[in-house]
Amino acid sequence: MIELTGSSLNLAQMNDIIYKEIGVSLNDEALERVNKSRAAVEKIVSEDRTVYGINTGFGKFSDVKIDEKDTKALQLHLIRSHSCGVGEAFPENVSRAMVVLRLNALLKGFSGIRAEVLERFAYMVNNRIHPVIPQQGSLGASGDLAPLSHLALVLLGEGFVWQDGLHVLAATIWNEHGMSPIVLEAKEGLALINGTQAMTAQGVVNYLEAESLAYASEWVAAMTMEALYGITDAFHPAIHEARGYPEQVDVAARMLDWLKGSRLTTIQGEKRVQDAYSIRCIPQVHGASWQVLGYVKEKLEIEMNAATDNPLIFDDGDTVVSGGNFHGQPIAFAMDFLKLGVAELASISERRIERLVNPQLNEGLPPFLSPEPGLQSGAMILQYSAASLVSENKTLAHPASVDSIPSSGNQEDHVSMGTIGARHAHAIIKNARNVLAIEALCALTGCSIRGAEQMAPKTRVKFDQLLEIVRPIEEDRIFTPDIEKLAQFLV
Template identity: 45%
Template sequence: MPELDAAPTLDQVVTTARGDLAWTLSEAARARMQQGREVVERALASGAVVYGVTTGFGKFARVRIEPDAVRELQRNLLLSHAIGVGPPFATEVVRAMMLLRAASLARGYSGVRPLVVERLLALLAAGAHPVVPSQGSVGASGDLAPLAHMALPLIGEGEVELAGEVLSGAEALARLGLEPLVLEAKEGLALVNGTQAMSAVLVLLSHDARILARTADVAAAMSVEALKASHRPYGVWVTRLRPHPGAEAVAANLRRLLAGSEIAASHADCDKVQDAYSLRAVPQVHGASRDALAYLERALEVEVASVTDNPLVVPETGEVISAGNFHGQPLALPADAVAVALAELANIAERRVEQMLNPALSGLPAFLAERGGLHSGLMISQYTAASLVSENKVLAHPASVDSIPTSANQEDHVSMGTTAARQARQIYENALWVLAIELASAAQALDFHRPLEPGRGVRAAYARIRAEVPHLDRDRYLKPELSRLRELIRSGELLRVVEAEVGPLE
């Protein structure tokens, strides 16, 4: 069982979210937290005016709270702020949210008792997951509504999913043999003032999108072979003369995937001068999406190791500082960038599907049907891809440019970072389907080139796809087959098979 001391890595967050990894609070973290708590206690004893400790919240920052009401203030904060709506976040998102909030508090700059973090970790270890609605955050002052729902079970309120059953917070605690916490000054505010809802969505998305992006290179390589496109645009000199990191990585992947191609050798002397952009510019388009993913990953590495509370409690100086670390803009911008990046991976994949299904472009049978007319082949799969990429274009509208003031204009600029994260996630889900359609189309097209073999990496991908989806010799129900291909992408299974043949892709 790892100790929560330094920030967890992004991979540890994913493992915790999707498994049963449990954490304990380290002694060093406990000592740091105690030092921060002492700063809060001194401020209370001195009668100092401290936001959220001896005052109300937001527009009520000028309302003084009497010492005998500070516990009630913290409880009221959680109850009043838990007004999220919409479908609940997936369990994996809630687990990531709990770990990330615990990690931020454990840094010792939020002024809460170690007991608060220990209780969060206890719920996480027990598989007791607060029910957290996914809508209602404006991303500053942090993810107030989602985090309030996450925190309610600590005080015996809200709802908890435990062993497949949704219980009241009080009943869940009773089953676990835990007493509800009575929150002390600052603790309710510390639980809700942060970016952990958007961070949780984005950490999981970042992990999944890295797999999707490399698999998109595999799908593109299959389409290149299916359409007998030139391999020359992926040569070393091309990206050396325009060395964006993502483009260089994608070009290297394509060279590895296409190596040893009999198909390429078969059309070495053809009269085609140039291929369509969706084939010729794969390194430049896929690579730009890779660079956007790297932008998000760098931002998340900083965020996971950060303190996003307000006010900040600084034991080193004894200060309590009201500032803006809760603001989600550092994540909202890369989330929007990744939404666009994933939409573009789907866009160009759909164009390659059209290239393969259109006989005027491919030189292959129309819609890759064996007997066109009687059979429609993969005709409607392109319709579905077109629908999904059109939906993505709407979802890719940047949420971060739309700030609506809240709290009577006290909070006059907000990030909408959680909306950006949720939109990016939905685009990812749509992109999985589009890539599944491209894989199905490319495998079908490759069948028409047999006995010529594609490059080694493409050959490995083709074999794994054909283990799930046989050649389409007549019309049949295709949705279950596309679902299986989608899962091959999502799980990373297809990528693992290809990498076992050609080595790790970049």
């Protein structure tokens, strides 16, 4: 079990929760804060104080006073009316992350929600009850209103949850578990949907996948270097220390480690004086992508533990302040930045693929790695596919965060579009993984031709692992299954 406190959740723990299905528990001190905050809301209702979202309408309706007898109906109407997401559902791992992140944010004790609701969230995580949440429909300010409303619907026994890859009515699931749906009290609907947890959940999954892919890109590039008799002098520590970027230094050191003991790599002047940039500048380019990952990690771990509700309740209810912590701009920027970092991993990979298949550049390997040039095309169209994916990434990398469309009668007149950025970032990661899968297949073939027995011990391990998944290009075949298998291996 991972204990949630509202302030200490990190990406390593999220990895365990999402991919290893570790359960969660709720910190006692956090629950005390939650109970105090809830008592403050109940006091506000009993005193008939006018506070946004408790006894007023929402957005442009914030000036409309709601009678005490209607406060429950207000929350129910809120969730139903805001559940208007469209498009394909978020993957189940993103839905799971979303539940955890919303739970963790509410545990901070600034939102006035009952502990009973949070305990139900924990039950959902621990019993794999994951809401079906449409991906499209969030502006990324006032929170991820539409996605989080679909999440909240499940608590109410409405909407759908994932079960064995299918969408099952939430009411059916609660019945199977012998539990009743939650009936929302004052402010609880607003507390559930004001937040950035959709973009942040997708962002967490993006980061974890991108980090794994960035490490994989290094050993794939190392195999390509061996297939092309690459020059290792370019990774000399002095070069990278002279520039001073720690990430660049680290990539160079890892590349030397992968290639240690190789009899296929060369030194400058042995075959040529220097390599092309896609080989020689691996530490500089990959290192810059690692800088991006570092930035994204920092912002995600702040946001994962942030209070993003509105209004927020302080001083046992004496201070209730409407603000804008739901605005997703920090994560919108981070996701747009992540798109650039991952797109460049794919871009430089595609250039290495070109060097592997181009007979003018591949140091004597068969043209297009074809077993029978002319009769068989070999890897010719593999490079086309990689080029197409890289080009598509260029359009996806357009920043979502520079766009804004006013909403709610111009009350909400600047929004982040952060959830769009997060979704596009995931598409870029998927494309980049396929590009690197193509490079891995080409590098596997090149090293097979050169002689795997001459490879470095560490890259030879990867070579053998790849051989368990696919064959080198020994004859023309349908390559799509190979790409899919290798992409899965790179996850």
